Amino acid sequence: MPGARGRNPGITPEILLRAYSIGLFPMAESADDPEIFWVEPEIRGVLPLDAFHISKSLAKTVRQKPFDIRFNSDFAGVIAACAEYTNGRPSTWINQTIRSLYQTLHHIGHAHSVEAWDGDKLVGGLYGVSLGSAFFGESMFSRQTDASKICLVHLVERLRHRNFTLLDTQFTTEHLKTFGAIDVPKDDYVKMLEKAMESPNLSFSGG
Numbered sequence: 001m002p003g004a005r006g007r008n009p010g011i012t013p014e015i016l017l018r019a020y021s022i023g024l025f026p027m028a029e030s031a032d033d034p035e036i037f038w039v040e041p042e043i044r045g046v047l048p049l050d051a052f053h054i055s056k057s058l059a060k061t062v063r064q065k066p067f068d069i070r071f072n073s074d075f076a077g078v079i080a081a082c083a084e085y086t087n088g089r090p091s092t093w094i095n096q097t098i099r100s101l102y103q104t105l106h107h108i109g110h111a112h113s114v115e116a117w118d119g120d121k122l123v124g125g126l127y128g129v130s131l132g133s134a135f136f137g138e139s140m141f142s143r144q145t146d147a148s149k150i151c152l153v154h155l156v157e158r159l160r161h162r163n164f165t166l167l168d169t170q171f172t173t174e175h176l177k178t179f180g181a182i183d184v185p186k187d188d189y190v191k192m193l194e195k196a197m198e199s200p201n202l203s204f205s206g207g
Helices: 013-021 056-064 075-082 096-107 147-161 186-197
Strands: 004-007 025-027 037-039 043-046 068-071 111-118 121-131 134-142 166-170 182-185
Touching: 013 025, 013 096, 013 121, 025 096, 043 186, 056 147, 068 147, 075 096, 075 111, 075 121, 075 134, 096 111, 096 121, 111 147, 121 147, 134 147, 134 186, 147 166, 166 186, 182 186
Parallel strands: 134 166
Antiparallel strands: 004 037, 025 037, 043 166, 043 182, 068 111, 111 121, 121 134
C-alpha cells in the first residue's frame, strides 16, 4: 500500500492520537488480521469545508428530512456497520483491534459518529476522529438511499459551525469528489495539519 509504514501491534489510544497529529493513520489487511499498520499517503484526500457542495437533488432530499440525524448515540453500532461485509464491500480493513481502539477514543471524546435513523433502525452513518481543529473521516455506511450522504452533509454543517478547519478523508474517491474533495500532496497536507494542530481541541459533541 502506498505510504504504508511498519506494523505496530502495541498501539495505545495516546499513540493513535499522536499519529493523527503528524499525518499517520492505522489500517489492517483484513478484518481477520489482528495486526495493524501505519499509513502515510503521498497524496492525501481533503474535503475543503468552504468548498463543500451537494447536488440539487440531494439538497432537496436533505430538506425533506427522511431520517432522524443523531450524533454519538450509537458509536459502536456505526463502526460495526462500517466493518460489515456487504455486496458492495467484499473486504474491510476494520479489525477488532481498530474497533477497540476507536471505542476508547470515543469514550475519551476524540472519536465521533454521525447517524441516520429510520425509526429505531440505524440505516446509515459515518465515524471519525477529532483533534485540534481537524476531523479525520474514517468510514461510512448506508443501508438506505442517501443515508450516508445526508450524514456527511450534517457532519460538514457541524464542523463549519464549530470552526473546524480541516476535514481529512484520507484518500479521494469519485464519490467524495462530487462533494468537492481534492487531492493534496503530502507536503501541503502537513502544513494544513500543523495549522489545525495549533488549535485547542474543538468540541464536536453536545448541542
